[in-house]
Amino acid sequence: MIPGAFDYHAPASLEEALSLLSANVDDAKVLAGGQSLLPLMKLRLAKPEVIIDIGGLAELNYIREDGDHIAIGALATYTDLAESELILDRCPLLAQAAVVVGDVQVRNRGTVGGGLAHADPAEDLPAAVLALDAEIKAAGPDGERWIPASEFFITMLTTSLMPEELLTEIRVPARDGYKSSYQKASRQAAGFAIVGVATCLKESADGTCEDIAIGVTGVGDVAYRAEQVEAALRGRKLDDSAIAGAAALVTGGVDPIEDVNATPTYRAHLARVYVERTIQAARAE
């Protein structure tokens, strides 16, 4: 449980970090909060020869309003998200997901950038980011580009970031009139999501669903949008039977994973229950 030897760099600027990364692209790993990378190194499942520690880059640590978006720097921690007035006010779903990540220590160290770049299929934040139609900013040697959340997560532990790119920011459209809920099933309070569902919706006064977005994590090998459920509910009255009927579609086209925590059948069942419960909880908000 002690990592092998590695070279350590703590760049003073994003620019320096990017050039270090380009220079060592085959052997380097970026270190942010270390909550995923360090365990992997201790288990010797990851053996980077070079560590580029971006943890000290203040320029990547912010949460601010940016026009009609909320902009979050890659180094904002889960605790920052959970406690930010701006987030709680404008896109509370992010805070709802962040506050149930791991335990206090993990939330204090773990970063938005690290969590998303790591793309563990049992992480919480991806579900919320998908449901909010967030965009992810990647910075590389050739400049910056924006990646929609829907195109970011490719498969287990794989994103559309290039090896020489850093995730520097995510931005979330600040939308009014939406209500949201994030709920997860986990083995214990500080545990990863066996199933996590992030729902945000807008309904009219008579209970008709004007818009709904559902992000699902823990179920497939990558977090996804439950588009079939959304389509079945948009424009419909949100009564119990409509919700239950639509929720049954949550694993349409998805192969639920099997691990020691749950069989695929149970995962699919839980996903359905959590879709129902998050819709009900969001409506009750």
Added chain:
Amino acid sequence: MAKADPNQYVGLAARSKEGPRLVTGKGRYTDDFTEPGMLQAVFLRSPHAHARILGVDAQAALSRPDVFAVVTPEDIKRDTKPFRPGRYAAGLKKPIAEYAGAVDKVRYVGEPVGAVAARDRSTAEDVLESIAVDYEILPANTDVHKAMAGEDASLIYDELGANLAWQGTLEYGDTEKAFREADRVVREDLKIHRYSSTPLEPLACIASYDRFSRKLTVRTNTQVPENIYDALRDALRIDDIRVIIPDIGGGFGQKIHLIRKYVVIVALLAIKSGRPVKWIEDRNEHMMAAGHACEQHFDVEAAVKNDGTVDGLRFKEIDDVGGSISTLTIHFTNKLNNLSNTYKVQNIRADGYSVVTNRCPVIPNRGIGKPGMCYIWERIIDRVAQDLDMDPSEVRFKNLVQPEQMPYTTPNGNIYDSGDYPGLLKRALEKVDYPALKEEQAREREKGRYLGVGVVIGVEPGGRNAARDMAIFPEMKETPGSGGINGATIKLEKNGTIALYLGSPNCGQAHETTTAQVAAGILGVSPDVISTTTPFDSDVAPWGVAAANSGNNFHLYDIGSIIGAATQLREKVLKVAGHILDAEPADLEIADGVVTVPGFPRRKLTFAELGKAAYNNQSLLPEGIDAGLQTTFYYTFPHAQPNMVPGQDRRVRAQFTFGAGAHVAIVEVDPRTGKVEVLRYLIVGDNGTIINPGVVDGQIYGSAAHGIAVALGEGFVYDDEGQLLTITLTDYGKCSTAETPNVEVEHAPSPSKFTPLGQKAAGEGAAIPSPAAIASAVENALEPFGVKIRHLPLTPERVWQLIQEAQA
């Protein structure tokens, strides 16, 4: 000044002596020690569940300058001897040699195959990757039922000819008659899974060898110094051994058996390298290879009369004991300890089968065997109640041993010292207002809320008697150590303070606090001036066979020896003081560390003055008395007869004191997800006279929390190939504080008739009945679905499946 009362501090919630040190991170655990020139060791472990070792090439590792020693299977064979077959392997037809490491085969994932000692840990881990082991993979055996059917995938021990390694029967009374004459027979198949206590501190050891004096010193966190002592002598043929045991970060049975393998190999690395060597086990290693509680399958039958009287109990037990024969029968033999639980049933038969599998070897865990035995009783009693349409508590009341029967001898020869089982059960039902609870349950069910109530009862045995095993292995010729012996030393120092040396190690159960309270009353001092010496050091500690932080030994042997040593020291203090004060010792009084002659306020001596006299001033000592004020007392339990060694009738005292507890679990089950929430957990307990209620409650909270977590899903899971899928605490599914209920405890002590203070055990306690309580409560909650709880654990998925199956 008040006259000293020997029980002055008994029952006092005295402030913890060790607590502040331990909770502020100032404990001193094995890993906190370093020695000059010390190396770090790591183990090479089998990635396969079952394989033959064809060859090991460690040349690359050995040629590195920063590697100081390597141990391979060849070294093990050449430089060590196998352990002597232990008492739990006594039933084998042919003795099987077991070395500290794998020599020809590996039998479970994680089995140690070799080890490396290098300058630092990171290097040692690097080097492991360069050692090449050539394995011939063999089919894995993970299913005990296949072994029972004679369908072994492969032989784990060729010598045995089958993986069903042992079978034996215990019978007391006439079960055939009981079943013949029964109105009905109630049966059930039950199962308890593999789990452990996952102590925060994994196994640890530092070994150093002085080649000039040929003395081997090991600092390790074993619970049982004797096992280390014997193992080192057997394996390395070294007699001069010193075992030092510093603070231990939790034992629970994890640090009794398999730890000896590692200590032997680390010692061998120290001998080979000529340097001290440290080894600290990783969490993953601990989960894979430090030992699991046994997976136990039970086929249970009860012979029942229509009024609810149970006349007989028969069960067949199949134990998955993993890939070692050294603990082959450990979970079965321990059934003798609470074979009757709290019931007066006279006819009991148990058929035990031990199957070796390609999984981690089994070891004790908090209450070993006894949670299984209690589960058998409490599940079948619930089943009897359902069969007869009676309230489960009614069936219990009908069959409980009554207070006026105490001391009560069970069919297998255990003698229950004292207890009021109906009283405990009654009080527990009152505390939760059982009738009101049932009404609430009915009301909530209508609203779609599923509440359940489980009410169970269990005994908590204490003390040890290894001669018990002769009841199971009548062919055994020598007793494997009968009864128990352990000592304590107390010294009044020159400055008047008192130093106490315990004969056993401490795993965090506050022995320093409790023993000081006992000694302080007898000696007439405040517990504050008493300090207990840690670490345990086999060179100086007065230790005997009961010097084991296991088996609920402490209350009997350690407390007994403290009382003995303190009483002798008091007598000596009075003799010396009487001589100096020119008074009869019998006329003197001691309080607050001052000896006085009543009625003569000026004639007094402080303990400091006495200390000076006893160590520094020969002319002040009475004639014919040894100088110094130090006493050592070895305690044996004076009431260990009858039935200490079994005769033809195989009746034997498996343990010597018997506490008990009635548990009530109130749960809510979410039928859509299968998730169980424990809303309330109450224990009415008899731990005899309580010395420190804070300490005893701590033991109860911890053991209840563990038993509840075991029932609700913590446990080890293997795939069919024998790969362990739960190598982290997250996957293992331990309950966190958020899922653990507040445990309410009410004490209803029946002091033991056999112990000096009336004290009984408290260490294993609530871990014994709590799995049964949860099972009972969950079943009760899901009554409307017709769900029966047979197998643990009750993970949400499992509960959900049971509901699906019941509805299908």
